[in-house]
Amino acid sequence: MNKDQVKGSLKDAAGKVQQKAGEIVGSTEQQAKGLAKQVEGKTQKGYGDAKEAVKDATKR
Numbered sequence: 460m461n462k463d464q465v466k467g468s469l470k471d472a473a474g475k476v477q478q479k480a481g482e483i484v485g486s487t488e489q490q491a492k493g494l495a496k497q498v499e500g501k502t503q504k505g506y507g508d509a510k511e512a513v514k515d516a517t518k519r
Contacts, residue, residue, distance in 0.1 A: 461511055467504025471497050 478493025480486075 461507050461514075463503050463507030463510060465507075467500045467502070467507055470500030470503060472500070474498075474500055 474496030481489030
């Protein structure tokens, strides 16, 4: 697991919390920010997954 996978997963989780908090308090702005953070986190995790796949492929 590389740093992009870890950071991406953390951003995704933080975005879920932010979105849920926005739902609880009725803030559509916080919900949108949470969704954006989730997308950013999933993208970063996907990049990390790709880096890991290339690294594993070059070991063979």
